[in-house]
Amino acid sequence: MNAIPTRDGFGTELVALGKERKDIVVVSADLEDATRAEFFKKEFPDRFFSLGIAEQDMVGTAVGLALEGYVVFASSFAVFMTNRAYDMIRIDVCQNDANVKIVCSHAGITVGEDGATAQCLEDLALMRVLPNMVVLCPVDTIEAKKATRWMAENFGPCYMRTSRAAVPVITNEADPFIVGKANVMREGKDAAIMACGLMVSEGLKAAEILKKEGIDVRVLNMHTIKPIDADAIIKSAQETGAIVTAEEHQMAGGLGSAVCEVLAQKSPVPVEMIGMNDAYGETGDPEGLLKKYHMKDVDIAQAVKRAIKRKK
């Protein structure tokens, strides 16, 4: 299977958009090489602004440009943007309802060797609690392209998480991508895995493992963390009776929490969560880290069995 970082899809689509529209501008804080905003910079230097290593200033500047009518993409690493510039994102972007698209690479434990400070495991939680914000986590490079285009075409604050690590390409250009609507990657009746980003692939592998044991598992690609697809969650809960969430993120506050908020209020069923359990990461190779912190296909498969066992 072909594997490409989702940041590449972002960078590529940004250039396509820049060719089609004059109102697309990009701001960056010296990481455009890594976020792939550089693709745009090379094509449209007049519409690209580097603010230096100053994320707070970058977000504020993005808002000023947006309030003057531009569609502004602001990119950095997830830690620097969502953690350091949070006050600017909360007030300048979200309270002012500015048309700013925040795109962050280097999220999750698979940032790897750079270690704990660089591995953002809080971004989905931080962005999800902000009113006016849409939160996206594309599953592969093809979906990252579609999400980038959707953000340009729809007014309002957005956050998109992209990956540094190459992730398997598991969708096709023709597949639907509707923000707020989860994609069923595999049907199943015994339990449902709801995952985002890289963990969707792990979930699909888990389903294969379980199939051999006669367990039939549905897998959902939750590319939109906010607005969460409550209908799909309730439907899966009612049809399968057991849910496992999986994300490269703290268990608290992210996709798992968003799913549980819906289930607890509308359709309670047993839930098991895969993610970081209230801990920071550490240096190491991405694969080794995923294993150490129990975010692999086998971990998801075990979680599914636990959830099924808890069914009444």
Added chain:
Amino acid sequence: MVNRLKGAFVAEQKMDVKALRRKAIEFRRQILEITNSAGSGHPGGSLSAVEILVSLYHYKLRHRPMDPHWAERDRLIISKGHASPVTYVALADSGYFPKEELKTFRKLGARLQGHVHRKVPGVELNTGSLGHGLSVANGMALAAKMKKKDFKIYCLLGDGEIQEGSVWEAAMSSAHFHLNNVCVIVDYNKIQENGLVSEIMNLEPLADKWRSFGWEVAEANGHNFEDLKKALDKFDRSKKPYVIIAHTNKGKGISFMEGKSKWHGKAPNKDELAAALKELEGQEKS
């Protein structure tokens, strides 16, 4: 002042200082009344900025109160968002919304929130958390340059506010991008919530700091209209981002409020309001 666009609301080229002084007294009266009526708010840093806002709205800004989103307008960002009383008073006075609405300041359901909010016609940006306005002003200034528009972006900063590091990130950017369409006005009233700025975190040498960041610096007595006019007019010819350090008094105009940090975020009660209004009456006669 040069009329940069016909049909705009451009105030008189000459400044009618006497009329502006009367306006300043009226602004102070309303600031005290609305904070008293709200039972909370920030009178100190509003009273210090009265002449600055009077000069902007009645002399310098190109604006159309009946058309707050007019594309050619000069933008004014109130980065010290707690200066909402003076901002709302100035906007109502210019006709952005009825003066009657000032009574709703800080009340449930009102547009006039405790810190300035874009729902209010004439307010460009929600602020309140300090150190945000200049970056946004820079973004607007970059947009103006890209679109080849000649509107200017003014940004009012508090002195305590510039202790925020983000202000200096933005100050660096303004110079880096040659944004000579940005004019910062620092309301240098020397007092912040818990005491003297110089004791809490000294800003001096302030003019040198801005200069070293690549700005053209003017200093003015922030309560003297002729002084403010001179400083504001010089901005039109600036080749660099431009800052006016306006030396002001916190609580200006009310003897028992002047220079007192406790009036940063406290509204006058009934008796204090009466005493203050009496003082203003005296100033009106003199």
